[in-house]
Amino acid sequence: MGFQHVAVTGMEVTEDNLAAWEIYSDMEKIGDFSCSDERLNQLQRNIQTSLKANFVDIPMDCPQRDERCGWTGDIAVFAPIAAFNMDISGFMNKWLGDVALVQKAVGVVPSIVPSNGFIRDRKSNFWAEVYDQDDAVWGDAGGRYETVDGESEVDLHRVFCQFR
Numbered sequence: 001m002g003f004q005h006v007a008v009t010g011m012e013v014t015e016d017n018l019a020a021w022e023i024y025s026d027m028e029k030i031g032d033f034s035c036s037d038e039r040l041n042q043l044q045r046n047i048q049t050s051l052k053a054n055f056v057d058i059p060m061d062c063p064q065r066d067e068r069c070g071w072t073g074d075i076a077v078f079a080p081i082a083a084f085n086m087d088i089s090g091f092m093n094k095w096l097g098d099v100a101l102v103q104k105a106v107g108v109v110p111s112i113v114p115s116n117g118f119i120r121d122r123k124s125n126f127w128a129e130v131y132d133q134d135d136a137v138w139g140d141a142g143g144r145y146e147t148v149d150g151e152s153e154v155d156l157h158r159v160f161c162q163f164r
Contacts, residue, residue: 024052027086069112
């Protein structure tokens with residue numbers, strides 16, 4: 001995950017002494033797409049590769065940067081696509097539990113779940129204030145997963161608990 005090429009120095013590289021593994025949350029592949037247009041087939045392969053790279057315990061937006069945050073808006077938009085390709089029910093049920101743990105008593109969902117201090121590391125309180133009071137898509141993340149229920153068995157009870 002997170003690299004295309006590797007450089008090794010100081011030894012002869014063979015298939016016997018160098019290996020790489022995909023690391024991603026436990027999700028079964030349940031959907032696929034192919035057609036006569038190779039560009040669309042490549043897009044589908046890219047979607048599946050990105051899904052696995054971005055689903056490692058939390059729904060990350062981009063594993064290639066050091067931020068690796070669980071931006072709530074990204075998963076809110078991508079969840080139906082992910083649910084078409086993989087059984088994300090266990091992953092989403094776990095993450096919605098994370099959302100419930102950090103959700104404010106008034107129901108506000110922060111931009112990043114779980115918080116890793118990324119926003120608070122900024123130079124002023126402006127970022128913390130802005131990202132702790134979210135709006136459409138990012139702030140809706142705790143309740144947007146009814147759209148994936150038909151494709152992947154996300155626990156709707158957990159979604160409804162977000163509104164308590």
